[in-house]
Amino acid sequence: xxxxMVVVLGALSLTxxxxxxxxxxxxxxxxPSIKVTDKQVTLTSxxxxxxxVVDLLGANVREWTSDITQATASNHLFxxxxxxxxxxxxxxxxxxxxxxxxxxxxxxxxxTKKYTSHGPAFNMTWKYVPDAVPTDSLAFELESxxxxxxxxxxxxxxxxxxxxxxxxxxxxxxxxxxxxxDPQAPALHITPALHAYVAVDxxxxxxxxxxxxxxYLDQTANNVxxxxxxxxxxxxxxxxxxxxxxxxxxxxASLRQGxxxxxxxxxxxxxxxxxxxxxxxxxxxxxxxxxxxxVALEPGTVFETIRVAPGGSWSGSAxxxxxxxx
Numbered sequence: 001x002x003x004x005m006v007v008v009l010g011a012l013s014l015t016x017x018x019x020x021x022x023x024x025x026x027x028x029x030x031x032p033s034i035k036v037t038d039k040q041v042t043l044t045s046x047x048x049x050x051x052x053v054v055d056l057l058g059a060n061v062r063e064w065t066s067d068i069t070q071a072t073a074s075n076h077l078f079x080x081x082x083x084x085x086x087x088x089x090x091x092x093x094x095x096x097x098x099x100x101x102x103x104x105x106x107x108x109x110x111x112t113k114k115y116t117s118h119g120p121a122f123n124m125t126w127k128y129v130p131d132a133v134p135t136d137s138l139a140f141e142l143e144s145x146x147x148x149x150x151x152x153x154x155x156x157x158x159x160x161x162x163x164x165x166x167x168x169x170x171x172x173x174x175x176x177x178x179x180x181x182d183p184q185a186p187a188l189h190i191t192p193a194l195h196a197y198v199a200v201d202x203x204x205x206x207x208x209x210x211x212x213x214x215x216y217l218d219q220t221a222n223n224v225x226x227x228x229x230x231x232x233x234x235x236x237x238x239x240x241x242x243x244x245x246x247x248x249x250x251x252x253a254s255l256r257q258g259x260x261x262x263x264x265x266x267x268x269x270x271x272x273x274x275x276x277x278x279x280x281x282x283x284x285x286x287x288x289x290x291x292x293x294x295v296a297l298e299p300g301t302v303f304e305t306i307r308v309a310p311g312g313s314w315s316g317s318a319x320x321x322x323x324x325x326x
Contacts, residue, residue: 058122078294097121180310193300210253237279266299273298
């Protein structure tokens with residue numbers, strides 16, 4: 001009987017050790033690889049088979065690649081071939097803060113005449129914050145400085161998280177805080193957006209759904225208001241620059257080309273922008289053969305100014321998911 005007890009206990013001990021070893025192996029497998037340089041932070045998720053690369057300049061997500069173990073894996077985001085002088089290279093997912101466009105804020109006293117399109121945040125160096133977020137996430141922070149005050153006078157603090165939540169999904173969250181301690185200080189006036197350049201093989205074959213029946217401003221026609229009839233297509237290489245007004249939830253859209261689709265969901269943001277410069281665009285950093293290699297899908301808040309009270313914060317999120325559909 002004693003001998004039998006020893007055998008049973010020994011077997012239990014061996015089984016426990018095996019489970020413990022397997023648990024440690026699974027933990028090692030699940031831990032992401034994070035590489036930090038003076039210009040970029042790269043997260044490689046072994047759990048989800050996904051890689052994201054974020055520039056410290058602008059906290060711009062330059063790469064989002066899923067199924068990285070497959071030979072056919074490619075970046076879901078477009079990046080221009082040619083860098084622009086004194087500004088980040090076009091592409092990825094630039095952060096537009098405090099406002100998506102100067103045209104919207106031109107009468108707001110917090111914005112100066114030197115405000116450039118999409119704001120100062122995308123042209124400022126962010127701080128990477130290690131070990132401050134869950135597994136498979138990256139966090140970055142930014143504070144106002146002399147450069148930002150040239151365009152936008154109030155002080156602010158920003159936090160941006162990039163979270164890989166599944167093999168095919170990333171979630172982006174921007175949080176803006178008003179650091180003023182005086183309750184009588186002015187609120188921040190912001191209309192932020194995320195300017196995602198989604199890569200396609202040929203924009204003329206792409207279709208954006210989820211915008212059917214929505215009112216939008218056509219920026220190619222002096223902001224004439226129209227109603228979207230059917231899905232949005234780009235068949236003739238003509239420019240498209242539409243700001244859609246959501247009237248219900250869920251607030252989402254999908255870009256499809258062939259069997260591949262990118263879904264965008266941003267329930268806390270009031271507008272959705274779609275931009276494709278068209279065949280005749282003269283954008284120096286694109287090159288002559290890349291105008292049709294992307295469609296910009298930009299969830300944001302454009303028409304209704306968000307006001308962040310002293311000591312308060314605002315957060316907005318967008319989720320991008322890739323799918324292969326039959």
